Amino acid sequence: MMSIDYLALDEKLDPEEYVICEYTVKSDLDIETAGKRIAEEESTGTWTHPTTLSDDIFKNYGAKVTEAEGNRVRIGYPVIDFSGEIGGIPQILSIIAGNLFGLDTLEGVRLVKLELPKTIVDGYPGPQLGLKGLRKVLDRPEKPLVGTIVKPKIGLPPKEFADYVYESGKGGLTNSKDDETLVDQDFCPLEDRVNEVSERLDLLEEEGHIMIHAHNISTNGHEILEAADLALDNGARQLMVDVLTVGFSGLQALAEDESIDVPIHVHRAMHAAITKNPDHGISMPVIGTLVRLAGGDALHTGTYGVGKMHAEITEEIESKEVLTEKMHGLKKIMPVSSGGLHPGLVPDLIEMSGTDVQIQAGGGVSGHPDGVKAGAKALVQAVDAAFEGIDITEYAEDHEELKKALEKWM
Ligand code: RUB
Numbered sequence: 001m002m003s004i005d006y007l008a009l010d011e012k013l014d015p016e017e018y019v020i021c022e023y024t025v026k027s028d029l030d031i032e033t034a035g036k037r038i039a040e041e042e043s044t045g046t047w048t049h050p051t052t053l054s055d056d057i058f059k060n061y062g063a064k065v066t067e068a069e070g071n072r073v074r075i076g077y078p079v080i081d082f083s084g085e086i087g088g089i090p091q092i093l094s095i096i097a098g099n100l101f102g103l104d105t106l107e108g109v110r111l112v113k114l115e116l117p118k119t120i121v122d123g124y125p126g127p128q129l130g131l132k133g134l135r136k137v138l139d140r141p142e143k144p145l146v147g148t149i150v151k152p153k154i155g156l157p158p159k160e161f162a163d164y165v166y167e168s169g170k171g172g173l174t175n176s177k178d179d180e181t182l183v184d185q186d187f188c189p190l191e192d193r194v195n196e197v198s199e200r201l202d203l204l205e206e207e208g209h210i211m212i213h214a215h216n217i218s219t220n221g222h223e224i225l226e227a228a229d230l231a232l233d234n235g236a237r238q239l240m241v242d243v244l245t246v247g248f249s250g251l252q253a254l255a256e257d258e259s260i261d262v263p264i265h266v267h268r269a270m271h272a273a274i275t276k277n278p279d280h281g282i283s284m285p286v287i288g289t290l291v292r293l294a295g296g297d298a299l300h301t302g303t304y305g306v307g308k309m310h311a312e313i314t315e316e317i318e319s320k321e322v323l324t325e326k327m328h329g330l331k332k333i334m335p336v337s338s339g340g341l342h343p344g345l346v347p348d349l350i351e352m353s354g355t356d357v358q359i360q361a362g363g364g365v366s367g368h369p370d371g372v373k374a375g376a377k378a379l380v381q382a383v384d385a386a387f388e389g390i391d392i393t394e395y396a397e398d399h400e401e402l403k404k405a406l407e408k409w410m
Helices: 031-042 055-061 088-096 130-138 158-170 190-206 221-233 248-256 271-275 284-294 313-324 343-353 372-388 392-396 400-409
Strands: 018-026 064-069 072-078 108-115 145-149 175-177 212-216 238-242 264-267 298-300 334-338 358-360
Touching: 018 031, 018 088, 031 064, 031 072, 088 248, 088 284, 108 284, 130 145, 130 334, 145 334, 145 372, 158 175, 158 190, 158 372, 175 238, 175 358, 190 212, 190 221, 221 238, 221 248, 238 248, 248 264, 248 284, 271 284, 284 298, 284 313, 313 334, 313 343, 334 343, 343 358, 343 372, 343 392, 343 400, 372 392, 372 400, 392 400
Parallel strands: 145 175, 145 358, 175 212, 212 238, 238 264, 264 298, 298 334, 334 358
Antiparallel strands: 018 072, 018 108, 064 072
């Protein structure tokens, strides 16, 4: 009988034969043993040697720990463990990010990196439009996209909501969106809101400006396609889904549906419960990889420490990179920077994000002393200045809206 040992240090795994994951571990166990605990729990699946575990099963289906150094392990899971028509991203997650988080001997464990073989990637829709498609829809080939989140996030009735969108379009914004808590509430039902917003977007287009609005259709799994249909039947130009509260499968169902030909904006409410603890959970780059696999066209990745949300800058850079680097032929998707932004923060933001980014501000548009249109203009001016490499305060000297925004927020 062969010895069952999950440790295969320095073995070079064929990246087409394994799903390879990197974890950081906090534990009293030495790192090799910690790696073995994860590998056994997530492949053959128990803490002792079952009499039913044959050499063949171990050899063909067992995970392998190929690196274990410092607080880091790399583990390869054989592709056959992910085979079959049924399972999808829920199954991937239950293997690479399942029971291991509860193991008592590991005080903390964090999945930091995910590398998928082409055979697995090919089984998923991936982005239908992606970064380039989104730019094409907006006829904006190079500059950052500039957007707003309609605020207050609850309470505005459909007409006032749509007026906000129209005003922000008149100020030059390319994008706007529902916030995550707004879906179909009595004060602003989805159907009426989409109707009103679509009317205003058509008007803007007649007036020579292209803009899209992401409508939040995050809902129960069995109702999400129906919600998408409702939005599209009423003229929606973009859909939004909250991938962690809905689940990756909801996003994938939208991306796979042939009748949905508009970009899908992916919000990530609740992600910090999973991503924020540096010693435990799942990193945002892993979530980004799965969003790209499932078919999002744009995803929130953070503001590199300039905005209101907690940021681990290195990880945010990696989050942006997993959306745009090579991934077995999948389209790139648009990184979205949002949360506590205003025009004065744009130069620092663009320095970190580059120009392939959708910059969004809610309060940083609607909080402008002269209202939404002026706020939108100020944000656009800040982006134009940064894009042209002109100092923002210099640019503000002859751009009134930007000047007032800087006076208020800087
Ligand atoms: C933006 C806002 C969004 C955050 C979410 O409003 O609150 O929901 O972007 O955070 P405001 P993240 O511009 O007024 O702050 O993008 O990090 O997921």
